[in-house]
Amino acid sequence: MAPDTARLGEQLDPASTVLLTVECQRGVVGPDGALPELAATVRKSGALANIARLVAAAHDADVQVLHAVAERRPDGRGASRNARLFKATERLPVQQVIGSTAVRIAEPIPVTEDDLVVRRLHGLSPVAGTGVDALLRNFGCRTLVVTGVSANVAIPNAVFDAVNLGYTAVVPADAIAGVPADYTPAMVRHTLALVATVTTTDDILNSWRRPQRPHRPQRPHRAR
Template identity: 85%
Template sequence: MGAQERLGELLDPAATALLTVECQRGVVGPDSALPELAQEARSSGALTNVARLVAAAHDAGVQVLHAVAERRPDGRGANRNARLFRAAERLPVQQLSGSTAVRIADPVPVADEDLIVRRLHGLSPIAGTDVDALLRNLGCRTLIVTGVSANVAIPNAVFDAVNLGYAAVVPADAIAGVPPEYTPAMVRHTLALVATVTATDEVLACWKRPHRPR
């Protein structure tokens, strides 16, 4: 069995879910709180590839989950135990619940059957959220992780998925971090040790094959 055949088995639409991480307007949109990260996500093509993967997942019957980081206007329950959290409190754009900043950013499509998972605390899109329970109820065994940032949330998501028993798949051209050279180094030396690293086109090729509906 070749590499593409093995990837195709791993990405069986009936047992696979696609997770987008913090692909929200206040993070990767034109009015981002983190303009350097937003610029990298767009100029590298990562956000475009996330959108391509989501659209293909919709067509193939693969469940899509969008992980959104937000906070209450009063900050209740939010972490303050790391430099990152304290810096976020001072940013000009706040990821406030119900605001436009926490809506999924263009060009990523959102379908009625997509699940939006919101978190008010922590660094991980999975730990302390509903993602694990939702995946198990859906019968998912493989989780494709996309989005931002390769610095923090993406490795958190991959490690958590693996620790929970899922097979993690990372399309390396559908994630972004800063500086630009950090992402490929982190993928090669860290994520490749625990996840199947692939590319957007390879995932799309797998889903173009005949598949059974969910």
């Protein structure tokens, strides 16, 4: 069931909302990424284009944007190895090495100097153990909009962590993707809908286009 428009508008108040993109990096969702099936799905489904639309709208509405990137040192130090997924990742033809093009935010997602890029060397979650919680609190965040990949692992991790930390999670179902393609709607319906507000890209864009509260003061420049 679609969320109440007024309630969604309250949740998405730009002054207390942060937009999170998860692993929307060239080495994951790019055309030459390490996971061709996932990259093809996120593009064919329109999810990547919707993420780009959301980020652009967030910039216009003065909503803070965080980009969560997974990367590794060339020597692999600090990387997790306690799950099959991590071991499989080490054998992929494209490695998400610090400083490489693989860890740059993928086109067509726009990035501005006010965006923060949060990088992790370990684990599955873009939130837990990454410093994201402290950043969200410093921004006065109450609602976290979660986008990106994958619906198999990182997206539910981010949603669960956000909820456990006391934030309201909002998930635009057409701005996330996983494999196989039909897994994502099942995950949304049977899992994410139980703990997050599930909506669409257009609903979020419409909310941010409406007249909002007075424009918040200009934020000081932050080092990226």
